Amino acid sequence: MFGGGGMNPRKMQQMMKQMGIDVTEIDAEEVVIRTDDEELVFDGAQVTRMDAQGQETYQIVGEPTTRALGEGDDADASAGDAGGSDDAAGDDDGVPDDDVQLVATRAGVSEGDAREALEAEDGDLAAAISRLE
Structure with missing residues (x-):
């Protein structure tokens, strides 16, 4: 400095x-x-x-x-779209798809492994990444 x-x-x-x-x-x-x-x-x-x-x-x-601008912010605005409307909403387990993608990219693992880690860590991104690295 x-x-x-x-x-x-x-x-x-x-x-x-x-x-x-x-x-x-x-x-x-x-x-x-x-x-x-x-x-x-x-x-x-x-x-x-x-x-x-x-x-x-x-x-x-x-x-x-890097993610597209507004991805994850406008979940309600895209709710009527047929393809990929659940990006921010996640699926039945309550883990947002954006979080799954972020953890998968950051830790270099599949989305399935990322989702399991997020579920195990109650949605804590940092803990899930740490668990996978």
């Missing part, structure tokens, strides 16, 4: 504190970035908030999955 290459992390924190910079780790389960064309979904990402002189900056470290 400041070119501290081999600097002791404790020394770096001390210098940042002297300059009025506060760094906080955030325990985020999911981060979604929406653009005009798509959504970038970071599941289980490492998020850091840095507050410097009243200006907050967020750093996200992780591998995003």
Whole structure:
């Protein structure tokens, strides 16, 4: 960040504190970035908030999955469609298909395995991915 290459992390924190910079780790389960064309979904990402002189900056470290804009947000709007209308609603077990696809993509497993992991973890995305990795 400041070119501290081999600097002791404790020394770096001390210098940042002297300059009025506060760094906080955030325990985020999911981060979604929406653009005009798509959504970038970071599941289980490492998020850091840095507050410097009243200006907050967020750093996200992780591998995003990409999904079409609005996918999963408009479940009611697409309920009349014949093909794929259950994307956000899920099936009989209550696990949304979007969550299944996200876990399957992130963990590199089949949708069946992803669904089983989600069911076992009561729909917790991060726990399901962790279980499969």
